[in-house]
Amino acid sequence: MAGDENWVDVGATEELSKAPLKRITAMNRELAISVKDGKFGVVSNTCNHVGGPLGEGRLDGDYIVCPWHNWKFHRCTGLGEPGYEEDHVPAYPVKVEGGRVLVNVAAASKRGKKPHDPHPLSRNIARAPGPLRLAGISTSAMDEANPRFSGSDHLLNHAMKSCMAHGAESRLIRLSALKFRNCEGYYSKAARACTWPCSITQMDADDQMDQVYEALVHWADVIIVASPIRWGAASSLYFKMAERLNCVQNAVTINNKVLIRNKVAGFIIVGGQDNIQGVAGQMLGFFAELGFIFPQFPYIAHSRGWSHEDMEHNVAIVRDSKELAEGADMLTKRCLDLAAHLIARDEAPVSIERGGRKAHTLHT
Secondary structure (H helix, E strand, O other): OOOHHHEEEEEEHHHHOOOOEEEEEEOOEEEEEEEEOOEEEEEEOEOOOOOOEHHHOEEEOOEEEOOOOOOEEEOOOOEEOOOOOOOEOOEEOEEEEOOEEEEEOOOOOOOEOOOOOOOHHHOOOOOOOOOOEEEEEEOOOOOOOOOOOOHHHHHHHHHHHHHHHOOOEEEEEEHHHOOOOOOOOHHHHOHHHOOOOOHHHHHOOOOOOHHHHHHHHHHOOEEEEEEEEEOOEOOHHHHHHHHHOHHHHHHHHHHOOOOOOOOEEEEEEEEOOOOHHHHHHHHHHHHHHHOOEOOOOOEEEEEOOOOOOOHHHHHHHHHHOHHHHHHHHHHHHHHHHHHHHHHHHOOOOOOOOOOOOOOOOOOO
C-alpha cells in the first residue's frame, strides 16, 4: 500500500504498555509515546516552551506535563491545555497491528506557537544615562507588620542615606516585604531549563523576585547586600534570593551572555555570633560568579561573638556606633567610586572565554 514505508514499528504493544509515558526515537525523530486505557498517542518529544523532553514528563489525564516547566499538551492531538490550544506540538498517527505499535513519521501535524509578548526583563541590557544608582538589598527576615531592630538594616540605612551626599540615586529592596517563590530546581533538571528571565518569573505574574532582577540587571550600578549572621551563615532570605539568582549566572553558562557588566557589590554583615569571614567569603564568591566587581575592602561587619549572648547590648552597640555608621558611608563611597571608574572605561566583556567554565568541558 502506498505510504506504508512511512509507518515505523516502534515496539511491541506489551512492552510499550508497561509505562504510561516514555521517550522513543523513530527515523531520527524524538517522540513522546503515551498509553491510556489501551489507546496509544504519539507527539513530538520537544516542548514549545524551551524544548523540554515531553516523554520524560508525566500524564495528567489526557495531557502530557512537561518535566521542565509544567506546560501541558494533549497526548494524542498535541494541542495545549484548554485556553492554550494555539500552543500545540506535532502529533503523529499511530496504530496497532499484530501486537506491534506503528507510527506514521511522515504525517505529523504542524507545530503551532501562540505569540507571547517578551517578558520586560528580557529587554536589551543598556545603562540608562544619569547619576550613579545604588540598590540596597535587606535580607533580614522579620514580620513586616511587627518590625524589630536589625543591625544589618540599620547600617544599610546609613549607606542608603549617604548616597545623596555622593550624588547617587538609591533604591531599597526588603526581601521580607516581597512575596517570591523558592527556586524549584530547574537547573537540576537540565542546564537549559534554568532560563533568563527565571522560568518562575515568566510563569507567575505574582512572583515578586522580578523586583530584584530589575534592580540588579537593569537599574543599579552598585548593590549593597546586608545580612545578619544566623548560626554562622547568612540570612535564610539571602539564600532564598541567591538560589533564584542562579538564572543570572546560568545565562553565561548556556548562552555565553553576561548580564552583569560594570557593576559593583559591597556587603554589610552583622551578627550576634562570629563567622564573618565565612559569610563574606560565600557572598564574594557568589556575586563574583554573577559578574560583580568589588572595591578594595568590600564589606563592613560587626559581631559580638559566642560568649556574648546579650542581644540587648548588641543592639545598643550597633545603633550607637559612630565607627560602624562611618564605615557604611565609606563602603558606599568606595563602591560608587569604583562603579564610576568602570562605567567610564566600559571594558567589561559581554561574553567570556569558555575553557574552564562551569558546565563546559575542557578540550585537551
